[in-house]
Each structure stands twice: as structure tokens, then as C-alpha cells.
Amino acid sequence: MSVVFLCLAAKEFTKLWEMVVWHYPTQAPWAVEVSNHAILLLLGLFTALLLLVARQPIVAPERLKFVLVPLVTTFYTVLYYTASWFPLSLQVNLGPVVLQKSLLIAGWICIIVGPAISLWGLLYLGRSFGVYVTVRKVVLRGPYRWVRHPMYLGWVCICIGVALSNFSAAYFLLTGGHIALLVYRARLEESQLAQHSPDYRANMKRTGFIFPKLRRP
Secondary structure (H helix, E strand, C coil): CHHHHHHHHHHHHHHHHHHHHCCCCCCCCHHHHHHHHHHHHHHHHHHHHHHHHCCCCCECCCCCHHHHHHHHHHCHHHHHHHHHHCCHHHHCCCCCHHHHHHHHHHHHHHHHHHHHHHHHHHHHHHHHCCCCCCECCCCCCHHHHCECCHHHHHHHHHHHHHHHHHCCHHHHHHHHHHHHHHHHHHHHHHHHHHHHCHHHHHHHCCCECCCCCCCCC
16 A cells, blocks of 8 residues: 555656646646645655554454445545546536636635645554554544544545536536545544544544534533
């Protein structure tokens, strides 16, 4: 898995190099694209590194879905390349013409903020990070003081950004499926962590699931 994330990081580095050195043209503003690729590059590098030095799980995956669901969720982004295969009627931008620019800007903001949130969560998770549904040391610092799954919060922001910037039925279907998988994966992790960690059960009472609680006890 570390090799896979290193390859993803290399891909982002190539895009970043083309934009910075060769001034490769982009659809989004140059600064927005550079920021996005730089954050994704760091995210891929840190993910690969943490997978190499991750702690041994206290509880290994107990069911096949604890392996398959994380794998499908991790590589779901490949499906976004199939958007051009959808019927043309599903690819049409459904946003009102006067709002399309505003939706595009809002989408770009989400696409930058999302990876930054995921990277923040990843850095605090440290050696407790893993791909499969396992139980490792519970982390209650940094963003985990407010939300139990900040990395998934980041990915939900990315999905919302992709949906807003494209605003078509094809992308609504793709991002809707992605968010559903993220929530399902998070629920699987919660079931394991709550079962084996009293600290995590206590933390569930004062923090939000994917979004922070508006009122905390």
C-alpha cells in the first residue's frame, strides 16, 4: 500500500512540476491548482511513510468487509475518470448560468480545504494510521478533539467541491456514492473502536462523527 501512495504522490509531483516549471495551462486559477496539488503531494507522501512505520494493530481485521470496504473506498477516486462515459444528458451543468462561476469558486475552495483537513488529521494520527479496519492506539488530540473522523471530513469536503464545480447529474452520482462509502467505512471503524476502547466510547459522547458538534457537553 505504501508503494501505491508513493505512486500517487509522484503523479501529483509531476503535475506540480509541469505547472511551476513549464507553466502548464489549467482550467482553474494557477494558484488554486498549485495549492491543491501541493497538498495532495504531501498527503500521499505522509500516508506512504506512516503506513511503513505504523504500529501493529491491537485487533486485526476480523471480517472480510473490514479489508474490502477500505480498499474500495481508497481507490474509488478512479471512478471519477468514468464521468465522460455517462450519457451527455447527465454531463450537462445543471447550475443556473448566473451561479455557475460562484459554484465553481465554492467548489475550488472545498477541493483545497478538504485535503488540508485530511492532512491535519493524518499528521495527528501518526503511527496509528492504517488502511484496513483495525484497532490501534486511540488519538484524542488535534482535530480529534472536535470530530472523530477528520480525515473523512476532508474527503467529504473534496466530494462536495467536485460536485459543486461540475454540478452535473453524473458527478452527483459519483460523489454521492463516494460519500456513502466514506460514511460506511467510518461506521465500521467506530464499531471496532467502541467495542475495544473505553476511551473511544467516552470520546463519542463529546465529539461529532464526521462534522463537529454544534453544542458539546
